[in-house]
Amino acid sequence: MSSSASGFSSCCLQTFTWSGTPTGTETKLAANDAYVTGDNKDAAVLFIHDLFGWRYNNIRLLADHYAREADVTVYVPDFFGGWVADHKLVEDERFDLIDLPKMAKLNSREIRGPEMVACAKALKAEHGFQRLGAIGFCYGGWAVCHLASKERGEKLVDAISFGHPSWLVQEDIANLTVPIQLLAPEIDPSFTPELKKYTFATLLDLNLPFEYVHYPAIVHGSLVRGSEKLEKEREAMAAAKNSAVAWFRRLLH
Template identity: 30%
Template sequence: MNAPTLSSSSGNGSVIQLGGFNTYVSGCSASLFAIVLVSDIFGYEAPNLRNLADKVAAKGYYVVVPDFLYGDPYNPENTEKPLPDKGFEDAKQVVAALKDKGVSAIGAVGFCWGGKVVTDLAKSDDIQAAALLHPAFVKVDDIKDVKEPVAILAAENDSISPPELIKQFEEILSSKPEVDSFVKIFPSDEHGWTLRYNVEDKEAVRSAEKAHRDMLHWLTKYVM
């Protein structure tokens, strides 16, 4: 899939400083319920991501999309890809800033690169629920340490997190009755399908929206 065209003006929200990061925010800042969306390697300016943030915000959440790539998202012309090594510590700063604002419950959603960041958050007590959409860099040992409710939405045609690995995650989570979980593999879809789709392709949009609905259902179960 190709990277979406980036535009700093995409979306209905605005860009502010939050927790030390440029952050796209959407929804009512007075809401007690917040959702942190952690982007894939193409960054927080991606139009499809910002449109999704607006859609989640319409459900009553304060939605924040921080720039954990420091203004330097992946460029396909450069083979070097960013790693999510600092993502967890960065995300903790944003979560702390939300709590300082009076937010009482926080959910986090990670896409691809962001999946590792959100998995690490789910190993802490910083959030109330997590959702991983076509995650990358997530290992079996990470899932073993998850403490918060987690949903994993994956693609059948995904060489980064193949179905075999996702099924291992599911088995581990099934053995942890204290952690609620939901795992779903979407047939025929490819890695990145929930964000990096062509808005002119009706079938691609429908498929992405199915995952978005599952994600929202999971979030409202724990963060509202």
């Protein structure tokens, strides 16, 4: 088990260009629109977005970092059927102006799970990638576990990583079959202390390779959309990015 690098070097922080312009392009993956970045022909990462959707600038910038620094091709499909959250409303906590129950219903496990499986299959069967990882934050957390579940009956991904997952249940952890990295903020009403303890104990029982990275005083969501002006959040975002990069460099090459 590892912990967050609170003493992260300033040079690494400078390379974490949270503000910037994504460098990838838009394409199709299976039947879904997708953002793609990177040019590795053998190793890919399927990046499952959070509440803000596949067009969210931070997600695309992270995808660019993963592609460049982990030497992989990264795909970010749209798993919300074109729906994109107004992140300004979310940041301002104007949830009354966003129909989250309807969004959840339209993007349930039953609806989007098969699309995620189809995208993972397409990356290996149609695009020819030999090694495939998956990473997800918030909504994407349960999703990467879905891809790595023994219930699939086949190996879709070789390694997964998630941060501050939502919709995660104990069965998602109990059914895992591949190495997993957990990027876990301390303050997280979705990934509760009880669920964290269950996860740690279960992964030990499963005897799977795993890495648990704890971020003290960091709140749910901050690893993807924290404030660059707050030192702790800025360091956590950079540290999480580097942890994911190191994880996929080690397991996909």
